[in-house]
Amino acid sequence: MKNVAVIGASGYTGIELLRILSNHRYVNVNQITSRQYKGKALKDVFPFLYKSKYQDLIFTEDIDLEKSDIYFLCLPHDASLHITKSLKDKGKIVIDLSAAYRIKDKSVYLDYYNFEHPYDDLLNEAVYGLPEIYREDIKKATIIANPGCYPTSIILALYPVVDKIEDIIIINSLSGISGAGRHLKEDFLYPEAFSNAYAYSVEKHRHTPEIEFILSDLSKKNINIRFIPHIIPVSRGMLSTINIKINLSKDEIIQIFKEKYKNEPFIRISDKPPRIKEVAGTNFCDIYITEDKKTGLITIISAIDNLGKGASSQAIQNMNIILNIDETEGLINYSIWP
Amino acid sequence: MKNVAVIGASGYTGIELLRILSNHRYVNVNQITSRQYKGKALKDVFPFLYKSKYQDLIFTEDIDLEKSDIYFLCLPHDASLHITKSLKDKGKIVIDLSAAYRIKDKSVYLDYYNFEHPYDDLLNEAVYGLPEIYREDIKKATIIANPGCYPTSIILALYPVVDKIEDIIIINSLSGISGAGRHLKEDFLYPEAFSNAYAYSVEKHRHTPEIEFILSDLSKKNINIRFIPHIIPVSRGMLSTINIKINLSKDEIIQIFKEKYKNEPFIRISDKPPRIKEVAGTNFCDIYITEDKKTGLITIISAIDNLGKGASSQAIQNMNIILNIDETEGLINYSIWP
Amino acid sequence: MKNVAVIGASGYTGIELLRILSNHRYVNVNQITSRQYKGKALKDVFPFLYKSKYQDLIFTEDIDLEKSDIYFLCLPHDASLHITKSLKDKGKIVIDLSAAYRIKDKSVYLDYYNFEHPYDDLLNEAVYGLPEIYREDIKKATIIANPGCYPTSIILALYPVVDKIEDIIIINSLSGISGAGRHLKEDFLYPEAFSNAYAYSVEKHRHTPEIEFILSDLSKKNINIRFIPHIIPVSRGMLSTINIKINLSKDEIIQIFKEKYKNEPFIRISDKPPRIKEVAGTNFCDIYITEDKKTGLITIISAIDNLGKGASSQAIQNMNIILNIDETEGLINYSIWP
Amino acid sequence: MKNVAVIGASGYTGIELLRILSNHRYVNVNQITSRQYKGKALKDVFPFLYKSKYQDLIFTEDIDLEKSDIYFLCLPHDASLHITKSLKDKGKIVIDLSAAYRIKDKSVYLDYYNFEHPYDDLLNEAVYGLPEIYREDIKKATIIANPGCYPTSIILALYPVVDKIEDIIIINSLSGISGAGRHLKEDFLYPEAFSNAYAYSVEKHRHTPEIEFILSDLSKKNINIRFIPHIIPVSRGMLSTINIKINLSKDEIIQIFKEKYKNEPFIRISDKPPRIKEVAGTNFCDIYITEDKKTGLITIISAIDNLGKGASSQAIQNMNIILNIDETEGLINYSIWP
Structure with a gap:
């Protein structure tokens, strides 16, 4: 052993x-x-x-x-x-x-x-x-x-179609506070984080180049993202809401995801927007795909436990x-x- | 009286x-x-x-x-x-x-x-x-x-430059659960909302036409948005993170906002991303403006109390x-x- | 099977x-x-x-x-x-x-x-x-x-010495809100339970006769308790703080507990006051015993998950x-x- | 000025x-x-x-x-x-x-x-x-x-009858985490305090002599208390649940409290157990009095904002x-x- x-x-x-x-x-x-x-x-x-x-x-x-x-x-x-x-x-x-x-x-x-x-x-x-x-x-x-927590939640949500993405990738992520580690800072004290939420590192976050590097590597082209992380008042959990332009319908994309991930024990393609409570404490990554007819955007939402998957x-x-x-x-x- | x-x-x-x-x-x-x-x-x-x-x-x-x-x-x-x-x-x-x-x-x-x-x-x-x-x-x-809570947080964050917006408006909003009203539903019970977060009404939300109607009316052109609301586990507070394409620099936009809102008692142009705890229980709307050089997007973030402003x-x-x-x-x- | x-x-x-x-x-x-x-x-x-x-x-x-x-x-x-x-x-x-x-x-x-x-x-x-x-x-x-959740947390914390208790048993318990079940009531909506805590059923709670019946049965004498349950804003977890008069020293009691529970896989005798986060989601019951020299009272504190143990x-x-x-x-x- | x-x-x-x-x-x-x-x-x-x-x-x-x-x-x-x-x-x-x-x-x-x-x-x-x-x-x-926060919540809940208390005073208090001050310690980080609750300083707490000194001074006799403070996961709020032996009925005590505090702008004698959410952010002290026929104990519960009153x-x-x-x-x- x-x-x-x-x-x-x-x-x-x-x-x-x-x-x-x-x-x-x-x-x-x-x-x-x-x-x-x-x-x-x-x-x-x-x-x-x-x-x-x-x-x-x-x-x-x-x-x-x-x-x-x-x-x-x-x-x-x-x-x-x-x-x-x-x-x-x-x-x-x-x-x-x-x-x-x-x-x-x-x-x-x-x-x-x-x-x-x-x-x-x-x-x-x-x-x-x-x-x-x-x-x-x-x-x-x-x-x-x-991998980093944000990159995991985002790359898994784009990987099956990464080579087909056309234009913009705008990502808003929510993270539990355990993502900051066991770091002694006033912002992370219970009274200050309690009942609070905010965007942070909006201009520059370390996970941005990690995500861009992997996505570019996978797609064989240069991919830039607009990544905006937010802190929400939970200990664990991460939710990434991603908007992309892509020349595929929602149904086609779901099909590609289901095929690509069909043997994956920890990827769950969801019928409803996933909730962080459903993955907290686990190794699951739940992924939901939908489209907005009016703007033509595809929205992909993924949920993981930032300390888990x-x-x-x-x-x-x-x-x-x-x-x-x-x-x-x-x-x-x-x-x-x- | x-x-x-x-x-x-x-x-x-x-x-x-x-x-x-x-x-x-x-x-x-x-x-x-x-x-x-x-x-x-x-x-x-x-x-x-x-x-x-x-x-x-x-x-x-x-x-x-x-x-x-x-x-x-x-x-x-x-x-x-x-x-x-x-x-x-x-x-x-x-x-x-x-x-x-x-x-x-x-x-x-x-x-x-x-x-x-x-x-x-x-x-x-x-x-x-x-x-x-x-x-x-x-x-x-x-x-x-x-006005509705989401529309307030979003329209105030776009109004001063609404006529200059060029292309996409992608909005991710976070709302406290009091936004659902005093509505007896399992989703809103403490044990189920606690430690949870998720997107909802991703395909269709009642505030989308309200926002689009007012923004179109103000800008004298047809404005479509991609609006994705999320529930976070606080009672009060709303944060809207908005990405737009616009032909103005961050500094120009900040200047326009400061000028437009200079006599407003309840609008605060922030130096840092606003936090919902800073506006909860008040009539303030805090607004932060920044830019992403790489993608050329302007990001505007606003915070209000959904039951307040x-x-x-x-x-x-x-x-x-x-x-x-x-x-x-x-x-x-x-x-x-x- | x-x-x-x-x-x-x-x-x-x-x-x-x-x-x-x-x-x-x-x-x-x-x-x-x-x-x-x-x-x-x-x-x-x-x-x-x-x-x-x-x-x-x-x-x-x-x-x-x-x-x-x-x-x-x-x-x-x-x-x-x-x-x-x-x-x-x-x-x-x-x-x-x-x-x-x-x-x-x-x-x-x-x-x-x-x-x-x-x-x-x-x-x-x-x-x-x-x-x-x-x-x-x-x-x-x-x-x-x-057994009920409160009775479990209380009876396990008294059982090894129940026949030696002399006089008063005053119990203050804290319960997570999941203890109320999936019950649609305003009190249990997130916005109202959030950031809140209170005693309830102070005059009459259904678990009081259950606790008294079992304790009396175990001790072969009539035992009356003063039981005051409280709601605290967590989903899961229960903490019972019990004060008794008993003619044994703290060390003697700890010894009796350790002996009585020595083969129990789910009882943990703690060196520090137990925390509900340490038992949430498990079948453990953590028990802490201490004394107050001034008043001569023995204090026993137990923690369980109300939905678990x-x-x-x-x-x-x-x-x-x-x-x-x-x-x-x-x-x-x-x-x-x- | x-x-x-x-x-x-x-x-x-x-x-x-x-x-x-x-x-x-x-x-x-x-x-x-x-x-x-x-x-x-x-x-x-x-x-x-x-x-x-x-x-x-x-x-x-x-x-x-x-x-x-x-x-x-x-x-x-x-x-x-x-x-x-x-x-x-x-x-x-x-x-x-x-x-x-x-x-x-x-x-x-x-x-x-x-x-x-x-x-x-x-x-x-x-x-x-x-x-x-x-x-x-x-x-x-x-x-x-x-005064300290615990002493305020406890002394106000005993003062009108302090000279008539006969025997034991057992106090369980719950405090929001802001009571610990802006103190950088792992226990108070959001992830560790979140979804948690526990007793602390069970053997010795600084507020015990303060409470005993004032109560003794007011009653002209030596008063010893058993005081057990607990941390609960809110930022603000304090609840004290007090059990005493006293030779007065519940109704007599309520009458004495109402008379003593009749001109006090910040004392509210409650019909129901008070909730910390009802006093958070204010200078109020809400007090509830009840009795337990079986044990003959009088229970007094008070709620304040630990940072307020x-x-x-x-x-x-x-x-x-x-x-x-x-x-x-x-x-x-x-x-x-x-």
Whole structure:
């Protein structure tokens, strides 16, 4: 049984990995790190995992590069950058939840992430971990660049017809606040986020180049989007409402989606606009397609859990593919409703 | 001092009118109606108004057409339709919060509201109660068609440049759940709306023709919009994110807005994307303008309280204008923050 | 494999049963009923269960008394009363989530539930389905009276020392709004429950006699409690804060609890006051014990999910015991955090 | 017109003071301080106050001890301690929202607040700012120790019968998260506080000695309480549920309360258990009294806004009394409902 490390295990994506791995039958977590909780047991820091099989694991500060086989990195982008290199040198499998290896165009890192990317070869080798698109590459990968939450929700909603899109792509997304991570900032305090909603990073958001890069790569043409993210007062959940010009009818598009995704266990083509409550806590991506006769626009709406399919459960899905076990292991569950 | 009636006073817009009128110095509420609470005192049904000056008013079932001078109608559209006629015949002033008199094009009522509109003359006479645009007409009006919440948030965000818009107008709006009214439906129960968000009426929403009618009227050309409303889990608040093509720079547009709205007490041109918490409980409309160099799109974001500027406080503003008293009477307050 | 019916499957406890049963390996759901959704498929009414194994089950209006082996009744109390009789006559196993068979003292039904209980023998035979206390009886039961949510949270927090309590038991409980069921009432609309909290049924609550009956039965003396339930603005979760006079130290009590519950998979004795987020969506009951030197009072705090251990997952636990399969089947999962 | 300073104006109580003072007609705010926002204008930091009369005030870091007549201190306890002394030496009026001058028994400060209190004379001179009890003293005061939120909600609910209470006082309180202040801690991040509730400081809470000191002082006997505070997921609002033994009937107690509070503008004796939504954003304290025949206990429930009557609006009420202006100036408003 493979040994798994969760590096940066006390952030929201790290702890979500541990929650899912607690019910995963075919791997063993043997390393969890956290500077903040160094020396403490998992169950004492996160009592919701008391009585889970990993309850007695102790957070360590340092990363043991030998001890595990698969490393999930839940770290700041520039920390992931270098640790991936070290792990790669040790022959380990890295599933990186940061953006450090997502975009082949290195200039993006300087412009959007404030660091120079020194590892051309690794960047080249890394596979973008969106199983519905890159499953064959993922099977052979040793570095997975796990996609961002917004990119996951948007790319899955465009992929089947991406090469047929004609003109504008305007995307309004809504995100739960857990998307900001466990970040101590006044904006994210309960009293200030409560009963609130707003657009943010309207001029420049890091996920824009990621989305454009992948969509351009898939469509073999240059795709520009207008992406406007919003914060809404939920902890988890992400909804992307996308308007495109395309020379296909709604029914044709639905048909293409159903065909393309027909064997996908986690894509659900919906009859009604999806609701974030229906996917929260799961690995599902629900997609709805409709048209507006008057303007001729096609509207596609997708819903995911930003910490689930948008981060941690997708990371587990990638691991399952790499390990050649049932891709859905640990991931078959439904949202808590109501 | 004029006597005021709130007809349908136990719905959300009715009760919000009473809250505001409790601090209004120049009119007297002498009639409140509610089928559900007939015979009960205001303070017993709505204890938050205990110790307010209208606490002992008794809800009546029937409408007394004589007793008051100004009638706020918080009724279903087709009920407002006819009561407005009766009140008009008595020489009363009507401020109608339904849609019954908002759109001059009668065909819309059949298509979107399921009734035929029999009162051409009244429809013609009614003034659309958006003070920032129609103040001069409002001064002389006896029937105010108080605007819808989405139309208010959208029209105010486009009005200063509406005649210069070139092409597409794509609008994503977020609304608090109070926008659905006090409507007993599973979707609006706390457990189902909690931690949820979704688009709705994506194919057809009643506010679309209202917005298009007013924008077309203002711009003297036919304007079509793609309007997609969403529900978010707050009680109050509305955010509209609008993308347009226009042959003006961001700075030019901001200048036009500042000039156009320079004397408006309730329009605030923001430096940052506005947040619904900053306008909740108030009559403010906060507007933010930015541009996206890559796509050439201008993005305008507006925030209002759907029950405030989107309904009841705007109705009071209209009344103040008609009565020729200080337009801000009863309306100067700031949101509860945090 | 046993066939299972969920009767009243579109309420909150019914749908929670279906969610859990979707991941249960040893029974087969072959009947779901709902007057409201008669003829519709599960996935169309509850899209969160789209792609679950029961997605295509059709809601029926009538109950087939033959078709299933085990019947979960999620019905009004007086409906459960009679259907249990009919099912019993057919030799079926009934797990009744209503209160119809919880209290052996028949006078309570007339006083608190407005019906006369005509089935002495069934009432006598029914087993109160709290596995931690009545497991041996449950194994042989054919009628399970599944406990109420408040009683579960309170009785589990007192059971190990119930015979040693001396004097007063004052209980303040907090409940999520899903505890009210899928009940269309203004109080439970999102805008009115949002940002709100209050005590209710302060003079008389149906769970008081249930709690007193079981505690008295367990302690062999007459126990009266002061029980004050409160509504808080969450969907799920229940917290009971209990103050008692008892002639034992905090440490002694903790020791007794740890001993009594040492083999219980779903009881967690906590080092810190438990949080409802840590148990939401699970079958756990977290219990914290402390003392107040000044007043000499012992305080016990327990947390459960009112729809989980307080209703549906406890019902599954009861079923597992009756079927003599692993008691935790379908129930090992951790709360969605954050 | 008196000049007013808000010292520590960017915390939640400071900003609430500014919100209320923006509509106060008889004082002028001429000083606001904040280390964090030094040099910035009020409207830029808090856009909800854009277009208010103080929108252009600039936050300063240093406190000008001369410039204002009345100083509201919204500071940590030990900072307030010394600044009060300096202001007093300058002959200023101090309304201190910290606990530094609330309790005459100096030993409490060392035990609960970790500092020695060096100013016997000032401590002696300071008046506990609960107008319903100490109005006459407040009129002549130059140092107001503005009460804590829990103490306000509890003392007002016991004061009229405090000398008749016989035995136990068990208090369970619920508080909105703004009660924790603008404190950057993981527990208060939206994702972690969302959908959560729990008891805290169960063994020792700073407000316990404050409550006991005042109740003992009022009743002329030693009163011990069992006080258990809970966090619930709202921003504002506080509910205290109190159980006492007392030799009076419910009706007698209600009569005593109505008589005692008959001229109080901000106390409302309720017919139903009060709801925090009914007092949020206001200076009201709603009180409900009932009895439990079985246990002989009297239950009193009170609701306030922890930032309103529990802090800032009460501070304004104190100022109004000191200035001998209408006690309700700036404070007549009703909660935003729904």
